[in-house]
Amino acid sequence: MTAAPASPTRQILRDSARLLFLALIPAILAGWLHPKRPVWSWSKPGVTEVNLSEITRWSAPLIWIDARSSAAFQKEHVPGAILLNEDQWEQQLPHFLEVWQPNAKIIVYCDSAACDASQAVALRLQRELNLSSIYVLQEGWASWLQSNP
Amino acid sequence: MTAPPPPFCPKPASNLFLITQQSLPMPLTAPTFFRSLAAFILTALFLPTFCFGTLTWTTQRIELTTKPSEKVATGNFHFVNSGSETVTITSVQASCGCTTATLEKHRYAPGEAGEIKTVFTLGDRVGEQEKSISVVTDESPTARTTLLLHVTIPELLLYAPRLLIWNIGDALGEKTTVISANSNRQIATITLTLPLPKEVTALLEPVEAGMKYKLIVRPVSTTQVMNVSLECVVTFADATSQHCKIYLLVR
Numbered sequence: 001m002t003a004a005p006a007s008p009t010r011q012i013l014r015d016s017a018r019l020l021f022l023a024l025i026p027a028i029l030a031g032w033l034h035p036k037r038p039v040w041s042w043s044k045p046g047v048t049e050v051n052l053s054e055i056t057r058w059s060a061p062l063i064w065i066d067a068r069s070s071a072a073f074q075k076e077h078v079p080g081a082i083l084l085n086e087d088q089w090e091q092q093l094p095h096f097l098e099v100w101q102p103n104a105k106i107i108v109y110c111d112s113a114a115c116d117a118s119q120a121v122a123l124r125l126q127r128e129l130n131l132s133s134i135y136v137l138q139e140g141w142a143s144w145l146q147s148n149p
Numbered sequence: 150m151t152a153p154p155p156p157f158c159p160k161p162a163s164n165l166f167l168i169t170q171q172s173l174p175m176p177l178t179a180p181t182f183f184r185s186l187a188a189f190i191l192t193a194l195f196l197p198t199f200c201f202g203t204l205t206w207t208t209q210r211i212e213l214t215t216k217p218s219e220k221v222a223t224g225n226f227h228f229v230n231s232g233s234e235t236v237t238i239t240s241v242q243a244s245c246g247c248t249t250a251t252l253e254k255h256r257y258a259p260g261e262a263g264e265i266k267t268v269f270t271l272g273d274r275v276g277e278q279e280k281s282i283s284v285v286t287d288e289s290p291t292a293r294t295t296l297l298l299h300v301t302i303p304e305l306l307l308y309a310p311r312l313l314i315w316n317i318g319d320a321l322g323e324k325t326t327v328i329s330a331n332s333n334r335q336i337a338t339i340t341l342t343l344p345l346p347k348e349v350t351a352l353l354e355p356v357e358a359g360m361k362y363k364l365i366v367r368p369v370s371t372t373q374v375m376n377v378s379l380e381c382v383v384t385f386a387d388a389t390s391q392h393c394k395i396y397l398l399v400r
C-alpha cells in the first residue's frame with residue numbers, strides 16, 4: 001500500500017520552505033565568517049526628521065541650530081541659526097537658552113545625510129533639557145544649499 | 150497530477166530530492182547532496198578571498214570606555230591583505246568631524262598587514278558614542294567596509310532635569326531638580342557657588358547621602374523674562390571634582 005500523494009499546493013509550499021532553509025545556511029555562514037561581512041551596529045531611536053518643504057508650511061517661530069563644526073558655521077550657515085555642537089556644548093548652550101521660546105520649533109542640522117551630529121544634538125536637547133518640538137533637517141546643510149543656491 | 154516516485158528511489162528523503170532527482174540522469178543520495186551543498190557554500194564564501202586582493206580585518210568594531218580626564222579616544226583597526234593581488238585603499242572617511250582616521254600608506258601587497266588609526270576628540274560629549282569609518286578599496290570601488298568605534302564616555306553627574314522653566318505670570322512656586330552621581334561614584338561634598346543670582350533663591354538638600362541631592366529653586370519674580378544659571382561644585386570620594394550647572398528661565 002502506498003500513502004496518498006500530497007496535494008500540489010502543499011508540496012510546492014513544503015519544497016519552497018526547504019529551499020528557503022537551504023538558502024539560509026550559506027547566508028548565516030556568510031554573515032558569520034565572510035571577510036567582507038557588514039559590521040553589526042545598534043542605533044538609538046532618532047528624533048523626527050523633516051524636509052525643507054514641510055518646514056516652510058509651519059507657522060510657529062523657528063529656531064535653527066547648526067550642529068556642524070565652528071569652522072563650517074563661521075563660513076556659512078542658515079540665516080539666524082545658532083551654533084550648538086557637542087564639541088563645545090557647555091560653552092554654546094547658554095546662547096541657545098537666551099533665544100529659546102516655549103512655542104518655538106527647533107530644527108537641528110548638520111552637513112548631510114551622512115553626518116550624525118544633528119541627531120546627537122537633538123537627542124541631547126530632549127534628554128538633558130527635557131525640551132520638545134525638536135526636529136532634524138533631512139539631508140542637513142546640503143539640502144539647504146540645494147534649495148537656496 | 151503528481152508524478153509517482155522513480156523506481157530507483159522507493160522512499161525519497163524529501164520531495165525536494167525527488168524534484169532534483171527527476172531532472173538528473175544519476176541518482177543523488179542524501180549524503181552526496183549535502184557534501185555537494187557544503188562544497189558549494191565553502192567555495193562561494195571563500196572564492197573572493199583567495200582569488201582577488203582583499204582586506205581581512207582583525208576587528209571591524211572597537212569598544213572603548215574613557216576615563217574622566219581623557220580628551221580623546223583612540224582605536225586602531227588592523228587588517229591584512231589576504232588575497233593574491235595588491236590592494237589600494239582609495240578612501241577612508243569618518244562620519245564625524247570629531248574623528249580622524251589615518252593610514253600609513255595606501256597600497257598593500259598580498260600578505261601585507263596595515264592599520265587605520267582613529268582618534269575621536271571627545272569635546273563635551275557624554276554617554277554612548279558610535280563613530281563610523283568608511284573604507285573603500287580599488288578591489289570594489291562601489292562597496293564600502295564600515296568600521297565602528299564605539300566609545301562610552303561616563304557621565305559623572307545626572308540632572309533631572311537640567312533646565313527649570315516658569316511661564317511669565319506664573320505663581321512664585323518652587324521647582325526642583327535632582328543631581329545624582331553616576332557610575333557608582335560617591336559624592337563627598339556638593340556646594341552651590343556663591344553668590345547666587347539675585348533673581349532666585351535656592352536650597353540644596355540630600356535625598357540619598359553621597360548619591361543624590363535635591364536643588365529647590367524659587368524665582369523672586371515671574372513678571373519678566375529671566376535667564377540665569379546656578380552653579381555648583383561636586384567633589385567625589387576619590388578627590389576628583391566636577392562643576393555642575395542648572396539653567397533657570399522665565400519665559
